[in-house]
Amino acid sequence: MKDFDKLLNTLKDSILTYDYFVDFKKAFKNVDEINYNLNILNHLLGHPNFDEAFRMMYTKNPDVISVIPILLATRDKKFEITENKKVFYDFENLTNPVDYLTFIRKTGLIEIFYDHRIKNLVDYVTGVEVGLDSNSxxxxxxxxxxxxxxxxxxxxxxxxxxxxxxxxxxxxxxxxxxxxxxxxxxxxxxxxxxxxxxxxxxxxxxxxxxxxxxxxxxxxxxxxxxxxxxxxxxxxxxxxxxxxxxxxxxxxxxxxxxxxxxxxxxxxxxxxxxxxx
Structure with missing residues (x-):
């Protein structure tokens, strides 16, 4: 016999399991895949002449640009920013390094490189990945x-x-x-x-x-x-x-x-x- 009241009264408060919290293997794997580029960016932390060092890094290792979005806790690679006019940023198809410098400054990301509290971008992004994973x-x-x-x-x-x-x-x-x-x-x-x-x-x-x-x-x-x-x-x-x-x-x-x-x-x-x- 069907009994709706019984079904209603036996609904579970929780089905929580230990793997609910964070998939650390996935987070660490994501970091490992960009570890090389993050370590290159590490050289810019606290650099006294950031813009010049950034341009030099871009010339030698342009692929480093692709990891900038994850520093802002997003997996997107293309952005349309609305100011007085629309500005497009593409972190997959490389453009002018000046564009990326503008993006870094206007998003406030520059503070990561100026603020000496962050010592290692690999550790920083590991925290970002854990946070993004918890959102799921x-x-x-x-x-x-x-x-x-x-x-x-x-x-x-x-x-x-x-x-x-x-x-x-x-x-x-x-x-x-x-x-x-x-x-x-x-x-x-x-x-x-x-x-x-x-x-x-x-x-x-x-x-x-x-x-x-x-x-x-x-x-x-x-x-x-x-x-x-x-x-x-x-x-x-x-x-x-x-x-x-x-x-x-x-x-x-x-x-x-x-x-x-x-x-x-x-x-x-x-x-x-x-x-x-």
Whole structure:
């Protein structure tokens, strides 16, 4: 029996794991890739004649220019600045060194080179990379939810699991045509009875307008999939963010036959669904 109140009352406060915080391997790898150029720039730290030293460095090692944006904590390489007129800066296709000197001064980046508190740009950029990586934490909740669901799917015997799969890949893998839009699903499962389940997962710790949009879009997606008669839609979601829009979640719960949370998975719901004759 479906029980919406039970689903609502068992939403998780957190699915936090230790790898939520910072991907240090990724941060260090990013720094290692530009380590050489950063060390060349180190020679400009505290230089008494910065402009002349910069031009000389540019002449000998023009590729050094490419690492300037990361000093401002951005991965972008092209910028359009609006002042009295629009000014373009390109850190991939080299232009005049005077342009870059203007950019360094007007962004305030020059303070890094004048202020003797910064001794090494490799260490500085390592801190920048850690900061940029932490900005992706919102996405990590989705990744964590995906991993949790995958763990439960793997515990079910006699099913085949495809990750990040669209209907085209389903046809290539199993020869089954799904008459639905060519959307990428988090998982596609085929059980021993050749039932196909198209699965989406997400986790919402906080409220927001996106939850309302997600619920509505998945109701429509479920209707579309049901028309194909060759697959079923399964939505596995969690997080206390749903409490602020519980009516939207309830509408989806009443419309989507296979809508579950982590607690349902913990109670073995998947083993009751897959492999039924």
């Amino acid at each position: 934490r919102k996405n990590r909740s989705g990744v964590a939810m995906n991993n949790i669901v995958y763990g439960f799917l793997k515990s079910v015997p006699e099913i085949e699991i495809l990750k990040e799969t669209n209907p085209t890949k389903v046809f290539n893998q199993w020869g089954i045509t799904l008459n639905i839009r060519n959307k990428v699903f988090d998982f596609v499962v085929k059980d021993s009875s050749n039932h196909i389940f198209l699965i989406e997962t997400n986790y919402y710790k906080a409220s927001g307008s996106k939850l309302n949009e997600t619920a509505k879009s998945y109701i429509l997606l479920n209707q579309e999939i049901n028309k194909s008669n060759k697959a079923k839609f399964m939505w596995i979601t969690d997080g206390k963010g749903w409490l602020s829009v519980k009516n939207d979640l309830k509408s989806a719960y009443n419309s989507i036959e296979y809508l579950y949370n982590i607690s349902d998975l913990e109670n073995g719901i998947l083993k009751n669904i897959f492999n039924k004759k």
